Amino acid sequence: MTTTSTRSAARRSRRRSGTYGDHPATGYLFLSPWILGALLLFLGPMLASLYLSFTDYDLFSTPNWIGLENYERMLTDDPRFGNSVLATVRFVVFGVPIQLAAALGVALLLNRASRMSGVYRSAFYAPSLLGGSVALALVWRSLFTADGPADQLSGLFGMPSRGWVNDPQLALAVLVLLIVWQFGAPMVIFLAGLKQIPQELYDAAAVDGANAWQRFRSITVPMLSPVIFFNLVLNTINAFQVFNAAFVVSGGTGGPSDTTLFYTLYLWRKGFVEFNMGYASAMAWVLLLGIALVTVLIFRSARSWVHYAGEKR
Amino acid sequence: MTPARMRKLAWHALVLAILVVMLYPLVWMLASSLKPSREIVTSVALIPQTWEWSNYAAALEPRVGVPVWRFFLNTTLISAGAVVGNVLTCSLAAYAFARLRFRLRTPMFAFMLVTIMLPYHVVLIPQYTIFQQLGMVDTFWPLVLPKFLATDAFFVFLMVQFVRQLPQDLDEAARIDGCGPFRIFTLVILPLLRPALITTAIFTFIWTWNDFFQQLIYLSSPDNYTLPLALRLFVDTQESVANFGPMFALSVLSMLPVLLFFAAFQRYLIDGMATSGLKG
Numbered sequence: 001m002t003t004t005s006t007r008s009a010a011r012r013s014r015r016r017s018g019t020y021g022d023h024p025a026t027g028y029l030f031l032s033p034w035i036l037g038a039l040l041l042f043l044g045p046m047l048a049s050l051y052l053s054f055t056d057y058d059l060f061s062t063p064n065w066i067g068l069e070n071y072e073r074m075l076t077d078d079p080r081f082g083n084s085v086l087a088t089v090r091f092v093v094f095g096v097p098i099q100l101a102a103a104l105g106v107a108l109l110l111n112r113a114s115r116m117s118g119v120y121r122s123a124f125y126a127p128s129l130l131g132g133s134v135a136l137a138l139v140w141r142s143l144f145t146a147d148g149p150a151d152q153l154s155g156l157f158g159m160p161s162r163g164w165v166n167d168p169q170l171a172l173a174v175l176v177l178l179i180v181w182q183f184g185a186p187m188v189i190f191l192a193g194l195k196q197i198p199q200e201l202y203d204a205a206a207v208d209g210a211n212a213w214q215r216f217r218s219i220t221v222p223m224l225s226p227v228i229f230f231n232l233v234l235n236t237i238n239a240f241q242v243f244n245a246a247f248v249v250s251g252g253t254g255g256p257s258d259t260t261l262f263y264t265l266y267l268w269r270k271g272f273v274e275f276n277m278g279y280a281s282a283m284a285w286v287l288l289l290g291i292a293l294v295t296v297l298i299f300r301s302a303r304s305w306v307h308y309a310g311e312k313r
Numbered sequence: 314m315t316p317a318r319m320r321k322l323a324w325h326a327l328v329l330a331i332l333v334v335m336l337y338p339l340v341w342m343l344a345s346s347l348k349p350s351r352e353i354v355t356s357v358a359l360i361p362q363t364w365e366w367s368n369y370a371a372a373l374e375p376r377v378g379v380p381v382w383r384f385f386l387n388t389t390l391i392s393a394g395a396v397v398g399n400v401l402t403c404s405l406a407a408y409a410f411a412r413l414r415f416r417l418r419t420p421m422f423a424f425m426l427v428t429i430m431l432p433y434h435v436v437l438i439p440q441y442t443i444f445q446q447l448g449m450v451d452t453f454w455p456l457v458l459p460k461f462l463a464t465d466a467f468f469v470f471l472m473v474q475f476v477r478q479l480p481q482d483l484d485e486a487a488r489i490d491g492c493g494p495f496r497i498f499t500l501v502i503l504p505l506l507r508p509a510l511i512t513t514a515i516f517t518f519i520w521t522w523n524d525f526f527q528q529l530i531y532l533s534s535p536d537n538y539t540l541p542l543a544l545r546l547f548v549d550t551q552e553s554v555a556n557f558g559p560m561f562a563l564s565v566l567s568m569l570p571v572l573l574f575f576a577a578f579q580r581y582l583i584d585g586m587a588t589s590g591l592k593g
Contacts, residue, residue, distance in 0.1 A: 025415075027413035027414065028415060030408055030494070031406055031409040033402040033405060033461060033462050034462065034463035037402075037459060037462025037463050038425070038464075041440055041443075041464050042436055042464070043424075044439065045438075045439035045443070046435055046436055046439075048438075049435055049437075049438055057438075059445075106331065109327065109328060110328070112324065116328075122583065124335060125579075126575065127335060127336075127338075129519060129571060130572075132520075132525075133523040133568065134523075134545055135540075135544055135563075135568050136342075136568075138547065139342045139561070139564065142354075142561075145354070181338070241433070243525070247529075251548050271437070277438050280438055287435070288434075288435050
């Protein structure tokens with residue numbers, strides 16, 4: 001479908017350019033900033049970082065080829081690397097689904113005609129706008145610090161207070177809460193998706209006597225599944241790369257006990273604190289492979305749960 | 314009261330209740346910026362017992378020997394540069410991809426899509442080395458220059474989608490009137506592209522304003538510090554608890570431009586995001 005329309009569009013524009021004589025260089029001229037950027041800041045650096053990942057580059061001396069040593073060390077001789085993978089995976093596995101559930105929940109709630117809808121939507125979106133900022137991470141850190149508001153609240157339930165951010169069992173939860181709290185962006189996308197579902201489907205189901213939960217299960221979720229899929233892919237990819245929050249909340253260390261040593265934080269430490277640029281490059285490629293693998297898995301799984309309108313089942 | 318009216322009231326009450334929880338951290342930050350530092354950590358109450366307006370004066374006192382207005386200026390310069398760069402070069406690229414014909418268009422477009430998905434970390438270290446070789450580390454160039462090379466492929470993609478929706482007849486008419494591609498771009502496409510340009514400008518501004526990672530890597534001398542870097546000083550200093558009041562005051566001040574932008578343009582932002590799937 002897409003290819004046909006692109007092809008016919010291409011045919012159309014070819015005919016036009018034939019008639020009116022587009023100079024072929026014009027395209028490259030308009031694209032020249034992008035071409036320069038793509039070569040100098042993407043294609044070149046990609047190849048360079050792949051090369052550097054097989055070296056002991058330290059930013060100051062000439063890189064020496066050391067083969068697979070960086071990759072071997074990651075897997076066999078660097079427990080902190082394992083910790084950073086674990087922290088990141090736990091963050092993604094807990095953070096993203098809860099965040100999307102919150103986004104969908106609030107979207108369902110807001111999907112209702114009211115004069116206040118616009119105001120509510122913006123208010124729920126506001127945290128997402130500020131969420132990545134250092135200022136907000138500082139607020140978060142203070143909310144969950146020793147004797148901070150969160151501590152006093154958990155104290156009411158008889159939990160010992162030493163500050164969530166200092167507690168190895170809770171530090172990650174603080175960061176999960178931060179990403180869950182920023183559900184505004186997927187929420188807005190869910191709202192747009194909900195508006196596309198024809199009301200007749202709900203009316204027909206109501207006539208058949210389906211209750212609210214049944215309507216949600218058999219109409220909303222399947223009809224919304226492409227949007228759920230889109231949000232899942234996007235937010236998973238982004239969650240793998242979270243940096244600011246972990247940096248600020250842990251004071252740049254990834255503590256306590258490396259429980260919030262996110263992958264990107266460890267990569268930054270390896271590269272820009274320890275000047276182990278070769279190792280950091282290898283880590284970047286492993287991150288790329290990891291994200292690609294997870295994305296492929298989500299795409300694979302999509303066959304069984306994502307339904308496109310008009311598709312035969 | 315009719316049942317429908319009751320349900321409506323219950324709905325408003327529920328939404329507002331969730332909103333109160335959601336916005337609590339922001340309100341808490343604002344309240345904390347007006348409390349004495351001691352009171353912030355010991356009291357959950359939002360209304361300050363003592364109003365400590367001096368926090369704001371303290372927040373604006375020089376930090377690491379640099380006046381705070383300098384951090385605002387640096388952040389503004391970088392954000393403004395990024396906005397100009399993105400709007401200018403991403404729209405040029407989008408027009409080429411969407412409307413012009415040239416042999417390498419398809420592979421180049423495919424590569425652009427790849428760069429959207431690529432984690433920044435893969436190109437991070439060679440990019441750093443390049444800027445180091447050019448003597449640009451600890452200047453604003455590494456933060457602004459890439460924007461003039463349309464490296465934010467996401468916005469190129471956003472605009473390509475937008476240009477594709479514009480009727481080709483317009484270009485056609487302009488062409489018959491004797492316009493070349495450049496005049497078609499400036500006289501026909503750009504004015505119609507305005508909503509996408511505004512979306513790009515606002516998101517570029519807010520993301521650059523909030524960015525931290527690249528600033529952390531590229532900027533080292535305090536004179537070049539941006540607001541996020543200045544705020545981070547509060548994490549590093551040991552006596553940070555004593556500085557809580559000023560820290561929150563500076564946090565509030567640093568968020569103001571973003572909030573003002575949001576208040577002014579939220580309709581564009583949210584609609585633009587819903588149609589394009591942009592991330593906040």
